[in-house]
Amino acid sequence: MDTVGDRPEARYPLSALYEAARMYYVDEDNQAQIAAVMKISRPFVSRLLAEARRVGVVRIEVVNPExxxxxxxxxxxxxxxxxxxxxxxxxxxxxxxxxxxxxxxxxxxxxxxxxxxxxxxxxxxxxxxxxxxxxxxxxxxxxxxxxxxxxxxxxxxxxxxxxxxxxxxxxxxxxxxxxxxxxxxxxxxxxxxxxxxxxxxxxxxxxxxxxxxxxxxxxxxxxxxxxxxxxxxxxxxxxxxxxxxxxxxxxxxxxxxxxxxxxxxxxxxxxxxxxxxxxxxxxxxxxxxxxxxxxxxxxxxxxxxxxxxxxxxxxxxx
Known part of the structure; x- marks a missing residue:
């Protein structure tokens, strides 16, 4: 399975990063709901979401209205x-x-x-x-x-x-x-x-x-x-x-x-x-x-x- 990250604790499967990010940002599920579906702890969901942003699975754009x-x-x-x-x-x-x-x-x-x-x-x-x-x-x-x-x-x-x-x-x-x-x-x-x-x-x-x-x-x-x-x-x-x-x-x-x-x-x-x-x-x-x-x-x-x-x-x- 493909993984990302250069630290042992950051080597998460890409599929897991994508799934957690999709449910959180697209389906608007909260972290507790994602943890229940993926059968992982809530802190682990938080780490998945942070890693998804770090490696570019999630890209957040902040637009200056001016x-x-x-x-x-x-x-x-x-x-x-x-x-x-x-x-x-x-x-x-x-x-x-x-x-x-x-x-x-x-x-x-x-x-x-x-x-x-x-x-x-x-x-x-x-x-x-x-x-x-x-x-x-x-x-x-x-x-x-x-x-x-x-x-x-x-x-x-x-x-x-x-x-x-x-x-x-x-x-x-x-x-x-x-x-x-x-x-x-x-x-x-x-x-x-x-x-x-x-x-x-x-x-x-x-x-x-x-x-x-x-x-x-x-x-x-x-x-x-x-x-x-x-x-x-x-x-x-x-x-x-x-x-x-x-x-x-x-x-x-x-x-x-x-x-x-x-x-x-x-x-x-x-x-x-x-x-x-x-x-x-x-x-x-x-x-x-x-x-x-x-x-x-x-x-x-x-x-x-x-x-x-x-x-x-x-x-x-x-």
Missing amino acids: QHSTDDLAAALRDALGLARVYLAPGDQSARIRGGLAPQVNAALSDMSLEPGDVLLVSSGRTIYELSQGILPRLPGVVIAPTVGGQTEPEPWHQSNELARAVAERSGGVPAFLFTQALPSPEMYASLQRDPSFQRVQRLWEAAKGALVGIGSPPASRQSISRFIPIDDDSLLRSVGDICLNFFDTDGATVQFPGSERMVNTSVDVLRGIPFTVGVAVGADKVPSIASGAKAGFFRRLITDTATATAVLEHLRR
Whole structure:
């Protein structure tokens, strides 16, 4: 007679597992009735039912009643923004980005099918910083590279090399570093174009298979922004956000400002050419940034929550 289980006490006949499960789950007999019919003890019936679930004779599905509406909302936002996919976390996750978006980040990174030697870019910013401190999937041998040069602000989310190192450490990847300022002097910028280490990072940008990038809110509304960004300049007053320090307006057009031609960052054209660029943003202040960033083609996939997704769809309807 066929049996299952890898412990002596668990080697029950498959026929017994099936019979007990059928009477309990299909015929709705109680355990005492099953024991009487099968001529076994009631505790033994309980063990049969537990073993039936363990080995797959019984499969129990727990359905989240909100999942269907979440899937519909994700599909509606995907179509409205012209994206390949939207990963939605339930509710409002703006106060718990680290844990609240972790499942969606894991799903997005899994969809990239990254292998050793592949390149994943990570941007600076508070959102990516929070994610870098949480649980990440294993990415052994994947090269993790920053998308922008260094910034002088003390907050950890401005430290692009440290963010790349943190993501690599938590995922098992290999960090690559960019040893220059995000906005160098004209002399330093000219020197960088001949620097082998900078050229290597540029090649990593161009070869990247994926990118995980935060979507910045309008510059004038931020409490923390790099001091070299002239937020009072007339050009930036019309900016609704940035991705990797590429600022853009409501129509998704790039916003230039004094010094932006020397910015050390992953360019708009490179971002558009990466196969799996995933934008991450939650919160009401990110709504116009998400809508315009998607219009500009800065990302093809989006991680957000249902509260933000609803607000973006309302914004688009208006």
